[in-house]
Amino acid sequence: GENVEQHPSTLSVQEGDSAVIKCTYSDSASNYFPWYKQELGKRPQLIIDIRSNVGEKKDQRIAVTLNKTAKHFSLHITETQPEDSAVYFCATHFSGTYKYIFGTGTRLKVLA
């Protein structure tokens, strides 16, 4: 069945450095790829998404890239700040449905 692999599971970076999280999916028909940020004790919040007809999307310090041939997409955070510390989840949807399948999550720590 469909699955999403996410790496790394934990990531520590120095404040100001960049962070990259990568997800690989199995269903070639997937066409929507959101990223969620979950702070401790809070709900997951959508931070950026990309659709299959686009290769890259940016929103200030965050960007997402998509490689449909290789079936992977990545989250890039530049100039990291302590408030970027959280768990990040990638997701895609089950082919032909509106249901999401989530990656296993990456715990990002930004060290001041």
Added chain:
Amino acid sequence: SAVISQKPSRDICQRGTSLTIQCQVDSQVTMMFWYRQQPGQSLTLIATANQGSEATYESGFVIDKFPISRPNLTFSTLTVSNMSPEDSSIYLCSTGGTSYNEQFFGPGTRLTVL
């Protein structure tokens, strides 16, 4: 984005009892989903709550354990039945809809079963 509320925000329950979680959305939405998030884990879809028909459950989840209601386009409930400590998790509802529609999550219900 839709504003979603859940009740209760947290509860501590005894094993063998049941808890019903409510999810309210401030606008009509086609689909509502229920997820479970075990401590330190990712989100696992329990079921899709369909308005006017029975919920659609994912593998590993059954209606007898997790009955769901969806009486209208803004409200749904999830019941966790005959609870055991293994049911201790955060339960989240989310909204979805047409293709490409973002999913927004409720604040979650933190359940502890003793």
